[in-house]
Amino acid sequence: MKRIIYLWVLFSFSNSFSQQKSEVKEKREIGLEIQKYPVGTITVITYNYFFKETWAMRFRVGGNFANRKDESGFNDDEKANGFGGSFGINKYVRSGNGNFIFGANVDVWNMWTKWIDYSEIPQNGKTYTLVIQPWINAGYLYNFSKKFNAGIYLGFGREINVITDGENVGQGLMGSLTLSGNYKLN
Numbered sequence: 001m002k003r004i005i006y007l008w009v010l011f012s013f014s015n016s017f018s019q020q021k022s023e024v025k026e027k028r029e030i031g032l033e034i035q036k037y038p039v040g041t042i043t044v045i046t047y048n049y050f051f052k053e054t055w056a057m058r059f060r061v062g063g064n065f066a067n068r069k070d071e072s073g074f075n076d077d078e079k080a081n082g083f084g085g086s087f088g089i090n091k092y093v094r095s096g097n098g099n100f101i102f103g104a105n106v107d108v109w110n111m112w113t114k115w116i117d118y119s120e121i122p123q124n125g126k127t128y129t130l131v132i133q134p135w136i137n138a139g140y141l142y143n144f145s146k147k148f149n150a151g152i153y154l155g156f157g158r159e160i161n162v163i164t165d166g167e168n169v170g171q172g173l174m175g176s177l178t179l180s181g182n183y184k185l186n
Helices: 002-023
Strands: 027-037 038-052 053-066 078-094 099-117 123-143 148-165 172-183
Touching: 002 078, 027 053, 038 078, 038 172, 053 099, 078 123, 099 148
Parallel strands: none
Antiparallel strands: 027 038, 027 172, 038 053, 053 078, 078 099, 099 123, 123 148, 148 172
């Protein structure tokens, strides 16, 4: 009889534990973003993993396209493109039919820049840079349905050329405007 009671208690405890675990809802989102900054555009696919109800780890992968023209301080014309990604964290604050978001992320880009100098003896070339861009962001995401949200946010960051192979090219402080759309996977 003790064995039956022991097995029943053990079964009840394990069944209760598994029910509690299944009630915890894992939240994940996949989305698209277009981030516009003064001399370029970043287009990315995003993945948000909520490790708490209002906190998400954020991953992005995509392309970065810049046209600095003569604003780099180094060359008369610079056009760059590259690929990369980022890792970050977002805090969600419920408001109305959506969420205010506050976040920070670090982008890493492989960029190839074609540049031209129109001096007495015109020169041109191509430079590779490994770029790191730390960002802080704030904005609002509106819930259009239980599965889809979209919004806009502002960012402030810095472009830092960590590795440069070739002539120096532009870097510095920048702001951005991002349009975002997300689909909830569960």
